[in-house]
Amino acid sequence: MKVIQEKLPASQIGLEIEVPADVTQKAYDDTVRKLARTVNLPGFRKGKVPKQILIQRLGSNRIKASVLEDLIDDSLKAAIAQENIEALGNFQLKSSFDDLISAYQPGEAFTFKAAVDVPASVTLNTYKGLSFKAEKTEYNPADLEEFLSQKQREAATLVPVEDRAAQLGDVAIADYEGRYVNAAGEEEGEVIPGTQAEDFSIDLEEGKFIPGFIDGFIGLKPEETKKFTVTFPEDYGNEEMAGKQVSFTVTLKELKSRELPELDDEFASEATSEEFETLAAWKESLEAQFKENAEISTKNSVRRYLLEQLAENNSVELPEVSVNEEVTAVLTQQMMEFSRMGIDVNRIFTKDMIPKLRETARPEAEQRLGNSLILTEIAKVENIDFDADKFNDRLTEAKAELKEGFDEARLQEAIKEELTLEATLDWLAEQSKIEFVPVGTLEADEDDFDTAEEEE
Template sequence: MKVTQEKLPASQIGLEIEVTPETTKQTYEQVVKNLSRTVNIPGFRKGKVPRAILLQRLGSARIKATALEEIIQDGINQAIKQEDIPAIGQPQLRSSFDDLVSGYEPGQPLTFSAAVDVQPEIKVNKYTGLEIKAEEIKVDPERVDKTLDDERQQMATLIPVQGRPAQLGDVAVVDFKGVIPKAEGEEGEDEPISGGEATDFQVELQEDRFIPGFVTGMIGMNPEETREISAQFPDPYANPDLAGKAARFTVTLKEIKEKELPELNDDFAKEVSEYETLAELRSSLEQQYQKEAEDRTKSNKQEAFLKELLNHIEADLPETIIDKEIDAMLMQTAMRLQQQGLDVRKLFTQDVIPRLRDNSREEAIERVKRSLSLREIGKLESIKVSEAEIEARVQELKAEYADQDVDEDRLRSMVENDLLTDKIFDWLFANSTVELVAEGSLAPKEEPEVTENTENTEGEENPEATEPQ
């Protein structure tokens, strides 16, 4: 079989395949033979249909098309094997199938064109001597104390309070009913808020526990007192029909309780953790938060480096790889939504999926380029992971997840990929300059709004202009 190769865009190899006369005839005859055994034609038993009757009933074009499908599929497979082409994905027929059917004559040579995707060639023009800035994440020195205080709040005992009004930090038991007041001069009744009514509702008197104004309006109330409180729904809000609207609540305070917090000592540490002393619990939290900060800083460095690498990469990606990455991204999204309790089948409809794929394409291309560039750098610098390193990490993870059923082959593959990625990044960091800067300093700055009238006289304020955020 004669095969001519041609390099095409998007990492494709074009193939012009010439099939021998013997193959075109043999395949045609075998198709006729197979059809005569399987086709039901009234008046004839299977396998006993005369050739002329079979050709008359089925038609020459149908038989030729069936034979051509086999010739093309077998021809492409043989060409890929013969030319030792590292093909990926499904081959594509470039010739018109209808034209091939029209021109196909069993016993005559047949030439057709096809294309196959291959792994792209990645060219990383520069990957050393780069100058990168990344945000350094530092541990909040108050985070441990805040965590311990949150735990104490969770374990607090509620004690009824007598003889004083409600104050911040209390827990109040109330009845309330909310409405959206009618506009001034508007006729009709106030609009009841759907779900805005409750009896014996327990609310902690902290501003972030309810919509703005509700808790503030309750401060100073005494038991059995009823008060009308004005509040404001934030914008945005979970219920878009209420977003940004003013509300009025009629609130009756029925009971006040205050929190009695457990003492912060070793007994508390034993109650909320596996540690015997408060000092051990504190030390564990400090180590945990330090590790989280270091991991986030490392992730920031990697992200900054990958972003810079994209400026130095040349890659003509085949559709097969892009489509595969889009599939993976949509699968991850579906699994995440499913874990949140959402019905994925209602979200991922046949009408929505094409739009989701289009929206994911740009990110998929970027992700593929990042991954391939790292692997290319690893090859160029002969960066490898030893079997001993992989085995040690696998055993470590198996011990950590001893109570779970783990696919060891998949685990080993993931471990090898993670270890190799870390080694490549370590090499890149060692051969470039990474400047760590304060958290938030690299966030894009919002541009101030510009209005039509931006000209001011000196010293005058422009009420239309918005301050930069």
């Protein structure tokens, strides 16, 4: 069998296959015999239909179509085996099937074209000595103090207030409703859906709700009613309300202040699930956690921008079948996360929405798959392996979490792959020239770039 290969984009191999004359004749004869045994024609017993009558009744094109369905499939499998091609998934017929029917003649050589997906190909160019910026998260003792203050507020006792007006830090129980404001500054229309509540508990803290809403309660005493106007942000989630002025009518029903517990050893022992005998011991543990979180955030920033550099300086061709599998993996992960949050996934992942969700998930899938393949190739070239102790620890943790109903061999392979990729990222970071900048710097640069693009 004569086979001509052609490298195609998207990790595909094009094949031009010439089927020998004797094979095309045998395929035709076999198909006719099979049809003669199985087709029912009036006036003939099953399996006793003469060949010429069968061809006349069924039509030449119908018979040739039946021949080609098997002939193309069998010939493609034989060509893949002959050429030692590592094919993935199903083939794609590149020739027009109608044209093939017209061209096919039993006992003559027959040529058709097809394409098959093959494993992704990675081309490594530059991955050592990369230069890039990353954000460094510094431990800030003020964050620890804010955390402790928040714990105090959560454990506070709410005490009714009757002799003063509302102030920041209080809890207000109120009724409110909102209406749009017209160009003349007057209320108009009915109450806006979603802007009405009764006996609603509101923490009077800066940053809560939309700008100006909390300020409207300050100075208000129980049983008093007040009107004030706020402007919804341009990027507000509800596009209909974004940028609009809304007049709120609020009635303060009750006002409560927080009586904070003392920040002492007793509070430390009661405020956590762990056993801390002293406030100092709790603070020491929290400080270690905050410092570790800062290191993790810094490492994640390094990895993020390192991966961007790898994608820019190296290339990978992804087969469609692998991309589709990764898209499924992304959506499965999203479903699991939604389920853990108590969200009904059946209302999101509907039959009508699946195509759109797959389209939306594709960029992330391609990025994840591309990053993984580039890192795997680097690990292979540089002989980077995972740490055995980390593997044993990670395996023990995973088995304890899963408990039962898992394939241990597949679990081990997944952990090995994950640890190898992590080790490769760490190795690459050591080989790179990294300029650390304050947190928020790079995100701000990206926002400025996006704005500049929009202005153009």
